[in-house]
Amino acid sequence: xxxxxxxxxxxxxxxxxxxxxxxxxxxxxxxxxxxxxxxxxxxxxxxxxxxxxxxxxxxxxxxxxxxxxxxxxxxxxxxxxxxxxxxxxxxxxxxxxxxxxxxxxxxxxxxxxxxxxxxxxxxxxxxxxxxxxxxxxxxxxxxxxxxxxxxxxxxxxxxxxxxxxxxxxxxxxxxxxxxxxxxxxxxxxxxxxxxxxxxxxxxxxxxxxxxxxxxxxxxx
Amino acid sequence: xxxxxxxxxxxxxxxxxxxxxxxxxxxxxxxxxxxxxxxxxxxxxxxxxxxxxxxxxxxxxxxxxxxxxxxxxxxxxxxxxxxxxxxxxxxxxxxxxxxxxxxxxxxxxxxxxxxxxxxxxxxxxxxxxxxxxxxxxxxxxxxxxxxxxxxxxxxxxxxxxxxxxxxxxxxxxxxxxxxxxxxxxxxxxxxxxxxxxxxxxxxxxxxxxxxxxxxxxxxxxxxxxxxxxxxxxxxxxxxxxxxxxxxxxxxxxxxxxx
Numbered sequence: 001x002x003x004x005x006x007x008x009x010x011x012x013x014x015x016x017x018x019x020x021x022x023x024x025x026x027x028x029x030x031x032x033x034x035x036x037x038x039x040x041x042x043x044x045x046x047x048x049x050x051x052x053x054x055x056x057x058x059x060x061x062x063x064x065x066x067x068x069x070x071x072x073x074x075x076x077x078x079x080x081x082x083x084x085x086x087x088x089x090x091x092x093x094x095x096x097x098x099x100x101x102x103x104x105x106x107x108x109x110x111x112x113x114x115x116x117x118x119x120x121x122x123x124x125x126x127x128x129x130x131x132x133x134x135x136x137x138x139x140x141x142x143x144x145x146x147x148x149x150x151x152x153x154x155x156x157x158x159x160x161x162x163x164x165x166x167x168x169x170x171x172x173x174x175x176x177x178x179x180x181x182x183x184x185x186x187x188x189x190x191x192x193x194x195x196x197x198x199x200x201x202x203x204x205x206x207x208x209x210x211x212x213x214x215x216x217x218x219x220x
Numbered sequence: 221x222x223x224x225x226x227x228x229x230x231x232x233x234x235x236x237x238x239x240x241x242x243x244x245x246x247x248x249x250x251x252x253x254x255x256x257x258x259x260x261x262x263x264x265x266x267x268x269x270x271x272x273x274x275x276x277x278x279x280x281x282x283x284x285x286x287x288x289x290x291x292x293x294x295x296x297x298x299x300x301x302x303x304x305x306x307x308x309x310x311x312x313x314x315x316x317x318x319x320x321x322x323x324x325x326x327x328x329x330x331x332x333x334x335x336x337x338x339x340x341x342x343x344x345x346x347x348x349x350x351x352x353x354x355x356x357x358x359x360x361x362x363x364x365x366x367x368x369x370x371x372x373x374x375x376x377x378x379x380x381x382x383x384x385x386x387x388x389x390x391x392x393x394x395x396x397x398x399x400x401x402x403x404x405x406x407x408x409x410x411x412x413x414x415x416x417x418x419x420x421x422x423x424x425x426x427x428x429x430x431x432x433x434x435x436x437x438x439x440x441x442x443x444x445x446x447x448x449x450x451x452x453x454x455x456x457x458x459x460x461x462x463x464x465x466x467x468x469x470x471x472x473x474x475x476x477x478x
Contacts, residue, residue: 147381151361151374161357161364165378168353168385171346212381215298219373 003088004096011100015069022108025062029109032058033116044121051120052130052181058116059109059134060141060174064163066105067145070097071153071217080153080217090214098146098210106138129184129191136195137177140202143209144169150216173201225303227444234437241434248427255420272330274420277405278428279323283351284386286316286432290358291383294376304440306372307447309379310362311439315432317355324348335399343392344400347385354382368447 015022036054037047047054074080083093113131122130148166152158180194224230256274263270290312296305327345328338339345358375365371393402405411411418 147378151378152364154370155364158364161360164353164360165357168350168357169381171350172388175346212377216374216377219370219377 003086004092007083007088007093007096008100011097012104014073015100015104022066022104025066025105026108026112028065029058029062029112030116032061033119037120048121048123051117051122052126052133052185053178054120055113055117055130055134056137056174056177056181059106059113059138060170062109063106063138063141063145064166066101067142067149067162067166068159069105070101070146070149072149075153075220080220084217090217091210094146094150094210094213094217095206098143098206098213101146102139102142106134106142110134110138126181126185130181133177133180133184133195133198136180136198136202137173138202140173140198140205141170143202143205144173146213147209147216150213153217154220173198176201227303227307227448230304231441231444234441238434238437241430241437245427245430245434248423248430252420252424252427255423260417260420261414266334269330269333270417272326273417274424276323276326276330277421278425279319279326280348281425282428282432283316283320283323283348284389285429286312286319287351287354287379287383287386290316290379291386294379297372297376298380305376306368307440307443308436309358309372309375310368310443311436313355313358313362313375315435315439317352317359319428319432320348320352320355324352340399342398342400343396344389344398347389347392351385351389354378354385357382368450 033054040046071080074083084090086093110131113134114127117127117130145162145166147169148162151165152162155161176194176198179189180191180198183189183191183194224233252274256271260271260274262268290309293305293308293312296302297309324345331340332338358378361375361378362371365374390403392398393400404413405418405421413421
């Protein structure tokens with residue numbers, strides 16, 4: 001148990017030091033959220049309607065870019081080999097790394113979402129429900145992304161391939177996330193249904209992805 | 221399963237099977253196309269455009285079936301370490317992408333006169349599009365990873381993860397309100413299509429399946445030969461090294477010592 005706790009603590013400290021980690025993801029999130037109104041024009045009604053979708057797309061892309069950090073640095077300096085050979089099960093190690101990645105990349109996004117939602121003309125309920133849906137859905141994005149990151153870890157320029165591999169698997173998360181966010185703003189379906197499915201996707205990803213990612217890490 | 225695991229045995233067997241299979245495929249297509257375009261009746265509502273169904277539906281069945289066979293090959297690579305499973309995986313991915321593309325394009329062409337739109341983002345079309353992207357991802361993975369054994373195992377893992385899409389495709393028309401029509405053939409309570417159309421449909425499905433099997437055998441045999449060529453090239457390269465180690469770098473040695 002303490003080995004995993006030590007790993008978690010190490011991941012959090014490393015993320016705080018090198019390459020920006022969560023901060024860069026946050027800035028990218030901000031850039032995406034500001035670019036879209038520039039492209040669409042200041043029509044507030046339009047922005048209010050598609051605001052949840054923009055936030056979710058930005059969260060997905062920011063997570064995708066940050067996945068590079070998950071295994072690549074450890075692969076480059078050899079720590080990944082040590083982790084693979086250790087007595088602790090590789091699946092648990094992957095779980096802890098993903099958890100640390102989620103804490104340092106996705107949680108800043110979730111905390112910043114109300115501010116960005118304001119920029120996209122969201123109000124009241126939307127300001128509360130959007131971060132909630134992100135909270136439920138970003139674990140799925142991180143853990144499914146870990147599978148892609150593990151598959152492409154040993155490739156020199158595997159970043160684009162990882163995005164191609166991860167994208168089709170994360171589309172359902174995106175669909176249900178935006179559906180839940182829109183349902184909270186009023187509409188024909190209740191918020192609970194897509195939100196429950198979103199939570200289910202996250203839990204399933206947290207349970208299953210470490211096995212696939214660990215199997216891929218062992219192949220390298 | 222294990223006698224043909226020897227690639228040489230498989231190549232021989234494939235070589236013998238390909239000619240009769242090709243003839244059978246052509247015959248099946250001939251009968252199927254005749255049934256589809258001449259014998260089967262026009263639909264009371266859709267008219268003659270219903271005949272796109274005889275290409276669209278078998279292509280769709282094949283798209284899912286090929287991914288299913290990819291899943292079995294992936295298990296063969298990871299679980300049983302079957303020597304042919306790697307080649308089977310690499311061979312089937314482009315074929316699957318091709319059939320999925322046929323399904324999407326013919327469906328789109330059918331949708332315009334029927335639904336008034338070439339494309340709609342309902343559950344069935346979206347999940348088949350995801351299947352297409354999964355195939356493309358697999359092809360990209362095979363192209364990017366140089367070590368073919370490692371590529372096979374990584375592709376196998378990715379295939380198994382993506383296999384969750386198959387039941388989603390099948391049941392998407394039941395679980396969601398879709399513009400795409402619900403299941404008419406493989407459903408509880410039996411098919412709802414008239415037997416005159418069902419006959420043509422099944423013959424075309426058989427033709428498509430035979431086409432896939434023929435192309436798949438050809439592709440696996442090609443992959444076996446490709447690997448053999450690669451191995452021979454590498455052996456030749458390393459033989460060249462050991463034969464003349466000093467002649468390999470005369471200038472540098474001269475420059476360093478001069």
